[in-house]
Amino acid sequence: xxxxxxxxxxxxxxxxxxxxxxxxxxxxxxxxxxxxxxxxxxxxxxxxxxxxxxxxxxxxxxxxxxxxxxxxxxxxxxxxxxxxxxxxxxxxxxxxxxxxxxxxxxxxxxxxxxxxxxxxxxxxxxxxxxxxxxxxxxxxxxxxxxxxxxxxxxxxxxxxxxxxxxxxxxxxxxxxxxxxxxxxxxxxxxxxxxxxxxxxxxxxxxxxxxxxxxxxxxxxxxxxxxxxxxxxxxxxxxxxxxxxxxxxxxxxxxxxx
Amino acid sequence: xxxxxxxxxxxxxxxxxxxxxxxxxxxxxxxxxxxxxxxxxxxxxxxxxxxxxxxxxxxxxxxxxxxxxxxxxxxxxxxxxxxxxxxxxxxxxxxxxxxxxxxxxxxxxxxxxxxxxxxxxxxxxxxxxxxxxxxxxxxxxxxxxxxxxxxxxxxxxxxxxxxxxxxxxxxxxxxxxxxxxxxxxxxxxxxxxxxxxxxxxxxxxxxxxxxxxxxxxxxxxxxxxxxxxxxxxxxxxxxxxxxxxxxxxxxxxxxxxxxxxxxxxxxxxxxxxxxxxxxxxxxxxxxxxxxxxxxxxxxxxxxxxxx
Numbered sequence: 106x107x108x109x110x111x112x113x114x115x116x117x118x119x120x121x122x123x124x125x126x127x128x129x130x131x132x133x134x135x136x137x138x139x140x141x142x143x144x145x146x147x148x149x150x151x152x153x154x155x156x157x158x159x160x161x162x163x164x165x166x167x168x169x170x171x172x173x174x175x176x177x178x179x180x181x182x183x184x185x186x187x188x189x190x191x192x193x194x195x196x197x198x199x200x201x202x203x204x205x206x207x208x209x210x211x212x213x214x215x216x217x218x219x220x221x222x223x224x225x226x227x228x229x230x231x232x233x234x235x236x237x238x239x240x241x242x243x244x245x246x247x248x249x250x251x252x253x254x255x256x257x258x259x260x261x262x263x264x265x266x267x268x269x270x271x272x273x274x275x276x277x278x279x280x281x282x283x284x285x286x287x288x289x290x291x292x293x294x295x296x297x298x299x300x301x302x303x304x305x306x307x308x309x310x311x312x313x314x315x316x317x318x319x320x321x322x323x324x325x326x327x328x329x330x331x332x333x334x335x336x337x338x339x340x341x342x343x344x345x346x347x348x349x350x351x352x353x354x355x356x357x358x359x360x361x362x
Numbered sequence: 363x364x365x366x367x368x369x370x371x372x373x374x375x376x377x378x379x380x381x382x383x384x385x386x387x388x389x390x391x392x393x394x395x396x397x398x399x400x401x402x403x404x405x406x407x408x409x410x411x412x413x414x415x416x417x418x419x420x421x422x423x424x425x426x427x428x429x430x431x432x433x434x435x436x437x438x439x440x441x442x443x444x445x446x447x448x449x450x451x452x453x454x455x456x457x458x459x460x461x462x463x464x465x466x467x468x469x470x471x472x473x474x475x476x477x478x479x480x481x482x483x484x485x486x487x488x489x490x491x492x493x494x495x496x497x498x499x500x501x502x503x504x505x506x507x508x509x510x511x512x513x514x515x516x517x518x519x520x521x522x523x524x525x526x527x528x529x530x531x532x533x534x535x536x537x538x539x540x541x542x543x544x545x546x547x548x549x550x551x552x553x554x555x556x557x558x559x560x561x562x563x564x565x566x567x568x569x570x571x572x573x574x575x576x577x578x579x580x581x582x583x584x585x586x587x588x589x590x591x592x593x594x595x596x597x598x599x600x601x602x603x604x605x606x607x608x609x610x611x612x613x614x615x616x617x618x619x620x621x622x623x624x625x626x627x628x629x630x631x632x633x634x635x636x637x638x639x640x641x642x643x644x645x646x647x648x649x650x651x652x653x654x655x656x657x658x659x660x661x662x663x664x665x666x667x668x669x
Binding site: 203207210211213214218222225245249 | 413423
């Protein structure tokens with residue numbers, strides 16, 4: 106997935122590669138071990154719903170959808186090209202994508218609506234929403250958190266990609282969000298923390314929700330922005346920059362090690 | 363209008379099992395009949411309009427037709443991007459309902475003056491505006507929206523508006539409804555065309571000497587998609603004068619002009635009557651503020667010269 110993400114971003118001269126590398130393990134575990142989804146029935150009523158709220162990191166999800174058979178390798182080649190359904194922010198026009206985002210703070214309220222509908226319709230599928238840490242500056246997320254806890258939406262799982270770096274500098278220097286776990290707990294969520302690159306730990310946490318009946322689940326996934334490519338890790342520049350051919354070769358070399 | 367709205371909503375929810383109502387902590391003494399009868403389809407989202415609209419979109423994506431309900435600018439401007447991205451772009455069946463369109467809450471101040479809402483809502487390519495002019499049109503719009511769930515905006519007055527239609531009219535996007543013939547029949551080639559609660563003002567003006575030959579029409583449903591239909595609609599008239607309790611900029615008259623001005627075969631003279639910005643920041647009753655802004659029900663403006 107990391108290799109595919111890098112190739113897509115390089116080919117399209119796009120941005121946000123470090124954001125995508127940050128979530129590759131979370132997305133891989135979700136699609137590989139947790140989500141009940143079927144590429145032969147992408148709109149099956151009983152499927153789990155996954156929403157990428159940090160839509161700028163979409164190449165990681167497009168890669169997962171390709172690996173799972175929702176998208177073809179040829180479709181991935183169209184990423185960011187004129188007229189493509191694979192926009193540079195995640196697009197519901199791509200098979201297997203539930204919801205388009207790109208403006209932050211939209212995914213969790215939408216996921217709350219899905220989870221509430223599932224409860225009211227007495228169905229048993231779950232809704233998973235992946236958010237960024239910087240995104241928590243959007244007040245709509247906190248509105249949605251209050252609502253989800255108040256309505257006991259234990260079929261809702263939120264994952265925070267907590268790489269501690271946002272658009273201009275660190276999260277801590279931008280708008281302090283610590284103590285994060287305490288905040289979520291105070292908002293009425295069941296909270297766990299995990300190494301966001303540890304597949305076993307991710308699968309264990311994400312595969313065992315709800316952790317407390319009657320409460321929505323919040324997984325704080327500690328991650329490294331740009332994970333897997335040495336010169337991109339923990340570097341603001343790679344929120345924006347496109348790897349050139351030489352940089353791509355080095356990245357692929359590191360990943361294929 | 364509020365009463366007609368809730369009566370229709372309760373009635374339609376019996377017929378359409380996926381109608382849901384999500385309110386933004388408003389609707390005291392209005393929404394109870396729905397909440398009591400359909401508790402499983404009623405949600406108070408609290409004072410949180412962004413989440414209200416986002417979760418409405420999420421519910422709509424799972425098969426519900428969701429009516430979000432609040433007053434003035436709260437369900438529109440406060441959550442404009444949720445309407446744009448979540449509802450309109452995904453073409454989800456969410457009907458945003460605002461009570462207190464125009465200057466219905468005139469005494470409550472600028473925060474409660476909904477005089478720019480058409481400008482916002484008509485900029486969304488998939489969204490249908492429903493601006494009924496009397497309680498009969500409220501019922502007609504509700505029945506149309508329930509039968510044709512889609513991104514939509516229902517702009518209501520408050521309560522106590524008179525009926526001008528004698529029956530529930532047949533409505534469709536972009537369709538002109540005849541409300542009254544001219545007091546003096548004339549040649550039928552001049553008309554006042556209103557949307558929303560400005561219908562009452564149009565009816566008042568139709569008795570003024572300069573408008574006695576003007577018929578009165580209403581357009582309760584309109585959208586970007588129904589613009590092309592307006593070219594044929596204006597052609598039978600020499601003069602069309604629009605009325606709306608909204609600022610001229612981005613309003614209904616502007617919409618009609620964009621649709622027809624410069625189009626081949628259109629020789630109709632258009633004049634838009636709308637509120638002037640003097641109402642922004644001024645406090646007063648709806649009637650006083652409408653008059654201040656140029657829409658005096660009792661005193662029509664000078665005649666439009668016919669060419």
